[in-house]
Amino acid sequence: MQIYTVKPGDSIYKLANNFGISASDIEQANELETPESLVVGQTIVIPIVGQFYYVQPGDSLYTIAQRFNLTIDELARINALNPNLPLPVNLRLYLPEEPKTTIEANAYVEPMGDTVSPALINAAEKYADQLTYLAPFSYQVNRDGSLRAPLLNNFAQIAKNNQASLMLAVTNLEDGAFSQELGSLIVNDHNIQNRLFDQIIATAKEVGFRDVHFDFEFLPATDREAYNQFLRRAKTRLNQENLLMSTALAPKTSATQQGQWYEAHDYRAHGEIADFVVLMTYEWGYSGGPPMAVSPIDQVRRVVDYALTEMPANKIMLGQNLYGYDWTLPYVPGGEYARAVSPQQAIQLARENNQAISYDSTAQAPYFRYIDANNKQHEVWFEDARSIQAKFDLIKEKGLRGISYWKLGLAFPQNWLLLDDQFTIKKY
Numbered sequence: 001m002q003i004y005t006v007k008p009g010d011s012i013y014k015l016a017n018n019f020g021i022s023a024s025d026i027e028q029a030n031e032l033e034t035p036e037s038l039v040v041g042q043t044i045v046i047p048i049v050g051q052f053y054y055v056q057p058g059d060s061l062y063t064i065a066q067r068f069n070l071t072i073d074e075l076a077r078i079n080a081l082n083p084n085l086p087l088p089v090n091l092r093l094y095l096p097e098e099p100k101t102t103i104e105a106n107a108y109v110e111p112m113g114d115t116v117s118p119a120l121i122n123a124a125e126k127y128a129d130q131l132t133y134l135a136p137f138s139y140q141v142n143r144d145g146s147l148r149a150p151l152l153n154n155f156a157q158i159a160k161n162n163q164a165s166l167m168l169a170v171t172n173l174e175d176g177a178f179s180q181e182l183g184s185l186i187v188n189d190h191n192i193q194n195r196l197f198d199q200i201i202a203t204a205k206e207v208g209f210r211d212v213h214f215d216f217e218f219l220p221a222t223d224r225e226a227y228n229q230f231l232r233r234a235k236t237r238l239n240q241e242n243l244l245m246s247t248a249l250a251p252k253t254s255a256t257q258q259g260q261w262y263e264a265h266d267y268r269a270h271g272e273i274a275d276f277v278v279l280m281t282y283e284w285g286y287s288g289g290p291p292m293a294v295s296p297i298d299q300v301r302r303v304v305d306y307a308l309t310e311m312p313a314n315k316i317m318l319g320q321n322l323y324g325y326d327w328t329l330p331y332v333p334g335g336e337y338a339r340a341v342s343p344q345q346a347i348q349l350a351r352e353n354n355q356a357i358s359y360d361s362t363a364q365a366p367y368f369r370y371i372d373a374n375n376k377q378h379e380v381w382f383e384d385a386r387s388i389q390a391k392f393d394l395i396k397e398k399g400l401r402g403i404s405y406w407k408l409g410l411a412f413p414q415n416w417l418l419l420d421d422q423f424t425i426k427k428y
Contacts, residue, residue, distance in 0.1 A: 001421045002046035003385045005359075006038045019046050031344070031413040039350045041357030041366065043385040045414045055091040068095050102424045103395060104402035106133040106167060106278065106317060109409070111151040123408040124155060128162035130419055132402065132426050133211060135167035139203070140174065141186055145195030147203060156207055163427045165210035167246070168203065170196075171217075178217040180260075187216070187223050187230040197237045204243055210428065211275070212238055215248035221263035228269040235273050244275045251281045251303040251319075255310070271311025278404040279303055282321040287337040291327040291379040295320065296363030297390045304398055317404040320391055322412050324382025329369075342410035346382035357384075364390040385414040392422055402426075 004015065012035045016023040027035045029047040038044075053064065061083055065075045076083040079093050109124055111117070128134055136155050140148045147170070159166050172183035186192055200212055214234070219227055231247065238245045247270050250261045255268070270277050281300045285292040300318070307316055324346050325338035341349065346366075350357050353370035360367060367381045395403060403419075419425075 001417060002048055002051040003389060003418075004044045004046055005386070006040055006042045006044060008040055010038055010040075012036070012038070015044065015046065019048055019052070021046070021048060029413070029417055031411065033344075033348070034351065037351055039347055039355075039357055041359065041368070042347055042350070043366075043414065045385050045417045047417065050097045051095050053093045053095055055087045055089055055093065057089055059087055059089075061087065064093065069098060070095070098422070100422060100424045101396050102426055103400070104132040104276075104317065104426045105130060105419065105423075106135055106402070106404040107131050108135045108137045108169065108405065108407040109155060110137040110407050111153070114151075116151050116153040117409070120409045121153060121158075124158045127408065127416055128158050128164045130416055130425055131162070131164045132428070133167040134159045134164045135169045135213060137407065138169040138171040138173060138215065139200075140171055141182065141196060143182060143185060143192075145186075145189075145192035145199065147196070147199045149203070152207070160208070165428050166208055167211045167213045168200065168207075168209035169213045169215055170200065171215045172219075180218050180220055183216050183219040184223050184226075187219065187226040190233075193230060193233060197234060200234075201237065201241050201243070204241070209243070211244040211246055213246045213248065213278070216264075217248075217250070218260050219264035221260075224264045224266055227264050228266055228273070231270065231273045245273075246276045246278065246317075247274045248278045248280055248319075249307075251279055251299075253302045253306045267307055267310035271307075271315055274315070276315045276317055276401055277307075277311070278317045279307060279319050280406075281319045282406065285325055285381050287325060287340065288334075290331045291325070291329070291338070291367075291381060293360060293363035293365035293367070293381050293387075294324055294383070295387075295391070296360075296365060297387070297394070298362055298364075300391065301394060304394060304400070308398065313399040314401050316398075316400045317402050318391060318395055318400055319404050319406060320388070321383065322405050322407065322410045322415065324380060326378055326380045328372075329377040329379055340410075341380065341382060342412060343382050343384060343414070344411040346380050349378075349380060359386065383412060383415070385418060388412075388415045388418060392418060396422075 012023045061072045065072045136150045174182045235245050250265050252262050281303050282295040285294045323340050326341050327338040328336050350368050355368045355370045357366050357368045365387045366384045369379050
């Protein structure tokens with residue numbers, strides 16, 4: 001598939017003509033609601049086999065072949081070129097589709113309120129075939145070790161219909177927030193743990209979960225080893241029931257990183273104990289902070305590079321957001337929270353406010369600014385085909401186990417197009 005960035009004067013019909021496919025194919029693949037009104041800087045995924053590349057100054061057959069994992073002879077033969085002659089700038093070359101990489105993919109699904117929204121059900125039904133795991137979020141631990149279940153609706157049946165395994169996500173959420181006190185109680189009290197493990201195993205058998213996923217956040221730093229021992233005890237019990245065990249890890253770049261989110265998460269121990277981990281490589285840009293990319297690739301890479309010094313690549317699932325944020329400016333600490341937006345909503349905002357989309361080459365993330373009806377300035381950072389491709393490239397480069405999405409229900413069709421194009425999703 002081809003990732004194309006819209007330029008001034010472009011139209012769907014012009015793109016269709018350039019790439020030799022129908023306009024409706026492009027519209028349907030990208031779920032374009034207003035195909036007649038493209039936004040400059042917007043990315044479009046062109047649903048063709050392979051892709052085209054335009055020769056840039058300084059390019060050679062050798063550098064292009066290296067970049068796209070081809071040999072010089074293959075590239076020359078496919079494009080009927082004499083390998084001994086220089087390449088003219090702007091010459092269009094065809095690049096064949098690369099072999100798919102096999103990975104695992106997880107997506108959390110978080111019902112809110114008293115009912116599961118139709119949009120959330122539709123998202124689970126639409127994308128479960130591209131998942132190894134579907135993780136209803138979350139089973140909350142009570143102070144006596146019992147579990148409070150999330151709304152499950154028909155997620156188990158959706159997973160079964162699509163050969164996706166269910167992930168039982170267990171958290172120390174209490175009253176809508178991760179509780180340090182509750183988390184400490186759980187990892188230190190063996191009686192609570194015994195009841196919790198019994199409840200988890202009974203629930204896993206009743207509902208049909210394959211993996212038990214511990215997402216304990218904001219534990220006291222002094223509970224680092226207690227959490228490790230908790231996980232060892234859990235793994236022993238879960239192994240007896242043929243259940244996998246995974247954990248969620250805060251995005252650390254060193255073993256000694258300070259901060260309430262980080263200190264109790266021991267990368268080396270989790271890498272030894274768990275079957276796999278999910279790195280929560282997002283929320284650099286977050287609702288209560290200043291505007292910036294949610295998962296800038298330079299920061300994500302630093303976390304992955306550190307993780308690889310503590311555990312093997314085949315245990316690492318890269319966390320990936322399916323959303324962005326719309327900040328009201330000026331940013332004031334403790335002031336107005338940013339609003340979460342899907343990539344589709346972000347593009348719609350740019351269109352409605354007649355703003356071109358820019359791209360930060362360091363963060364590898366799109367952004368733009370606009371002024372609302374109340375004359376307030378906004379800054380929006382989100383994900384597009386280029387930013388998700390950067391994460392896919394990192395997964396392939398480092399040989400990671402796969403990707404884990406937070407969370408279903410936010411429209412980002414290009415992610416799923418590219419995921420399907422480049423990866424075979426492992427099923428159990």
